[in-house]
Amino acid sequence: MANIHPAGVFDTTYEEDMSVDRTTRDKLWKNLAFAALLLLPLVSVSGPLGLGWVSDQYIGLIARISIFVIAVQGLNILVGYTGQISLGHAAFMAIGAYGSAILARELGFSFWTALPVSALLTGLVGLLFGLPSLRVKGFYLAMATLAAQFIIPWVLRYPLEDLTGGTRPLSVPAPMIGPFASYADDAIGADEPLAFQAGDPYFVDVISVDLTAVAGSYPIIELINPAGDAVPYGDFYMSIAEDSDGNITGLSYIASKAGEYQVLVRAQNGGEFTAVLRRSKALSFATDIAMYYIILPLAVLLMFLARNIIRTRTGRAFISVRDNDLAAELLGINVFGYKLRAFFLSAVYAGVAGCLLAYERNSLSLDAFQLDTSIEMLAMLIIGGAGFPLGAMFGVTFIRLLQEAMIPTLRPWLSDWLPQLLPFVDAVNITSAINPILFGGALIVFLVLEPRGIAHRWEVFKVAWKLRPYSY
């Protein structure tokens, strides 16, 4: 049904028959949609063109939708295509998020290496929690993956508290390319503050102080940011350079806020030193718009890769395991091996999503990765259409837009009206209950009216559109 072509289009090669977008019109629509999404931040309020056609909140919204599309697509591979179940998906996201944050904070990994490393790490943990799938199916497997949902956040919260900060939020540095070669070197004298202009939200200044010759004890370096506050040592971008004798020769700091900075080097106990303030530029992704340009292309890429996996050998093995694991095993598919592959792939997607979430928010908290998030992601998948290539995209977009549109509208109205009708209802409780009610309502409506999800409706619609104006 889904393979209907417009009149006059015939497949003459297997390449054509296999292609996802058969006609140029299909390709055009897809590319136009992607181009429109890419151009959107440019016309937003804080965009570089200063047009202000789109509110900034939508840029952040699309970025967060894209992150969850990646995570839910991972779930789709496992649940929708391989027929396994996972209630621990949010915990896998937590590994991606905390893994990349710790790699960046403790080991000085850049975002670009922390992303693949933390994704692989998550994949391996996913593999571990996929092992019970050898023995158990369905509800029992759900219980086994539920263990992941409780064990992983517990491990992050207590045994690894030194690294993760436990219940306290953990700050995450912004992704950066560079720094490139320095463009200004200024000599600094003792006790004379040096003022300089720096800061552009995208093309940031990396300020480093080079101590080339030090006699006696080390001088104290103080950085004053545009707000007039001294930057505490913890906020330095600690690229500590050491010379061959093990002496510290410098520190650096990223200035992303525009304004006048000051650096002050004070000698201690009359020591002698020569210091140079070196400024270089780096491309920073600290702003929402810059993160958008990392997240959106990555989401599109991962959707594309998932779709290709699904339509080739591995994907057919996944589908075989889902539809009839017994027949699959007897026809040459290593069922357990492919279940594990699905767990791995699904966890890698969760890991990427978790890592992006960490860098998008700049701050991490375990509250974002609890059981309710896992269940919400499953619900999004069911609403969007499990086992459809675009199911994840439809589900996440639908639910997020519903929340975005409905909660602000419903909140004042319900808070006024419901306590009047039912005097025992507390207005505060209503506000916090709107989200689960929306979620539950949407899930019930879809399970009853369209259990195959929005993606199935979309395919029906596409066929109807191509057949118009006739219905056959």
Add this chain to the structure above:
Amino acid sequence: MPVKLHVNRISLNFGGIKALNEVEFRVKAGEIFAVIGPNGAGKTSLINSINGFYTPQAGTIIFEGDDITHMPPYKRAALGISRTFQNIALYTNATVLDNLMAARHIHMKTGMLSGALFWGAAQREEIAHRRRVEEIIDFLELEHIRKSIVGTLSYGLRKRVELGRALALEPTLLLLDEPMAGMNVEEKEDMARFILDIHELQGSTIMLIEHDIGLVMDISHRIAVIDFGVKIGEGAPDEISRDEAVISAYLGDEEH
């Protein structure tokens, strides 16, 4: 003719029930070998043991001279043992094409990474195997339902798709578990023709289980008869139809 499959005195128990009791026979390369017997005689248990779904408690299964008794099922498939099921076990939510392509699994190499990139090696392999699958589709006359979801097809067609899937694996030993169950006369004749064609064209060894005695007598070279897990007769069709034990157990006692 060399021996393709040697079922060497296998016994299979489920708790106290003896499903198979020291069953022994040899299937020669290139023959159509039928196993018949009343319901519950242990025919499907026998196929499941050859296939690796059950492991017999005693005895060995020797395929092309190698002991495969403890080999996992998916590796046996890679040796060229393919099968159909009594109660159709297709991948119901996938298309006919995908069902057949899935059975090409053991012949394909594309892994997750090259599959994810698709263009290049993965696409070339897809096309090469698609050609083979299209030959089977052509042979079994499935062209019109190539892209239909299997779950929407009629019973007779599904049986044929399942045969196609078994063939897509390019088996050297094809196990058919009641390929004609629940079919009308015309469909049965079609299926019998397909089985003979497969044997003729590909020279594969076929072992089938079937209830329709007349049909089995017509198409198979040799027949084994099983009753209550015990082999009670083996031989060419005309020998079997004259065998006293077989007649009383299965074809019916003449005195009654």
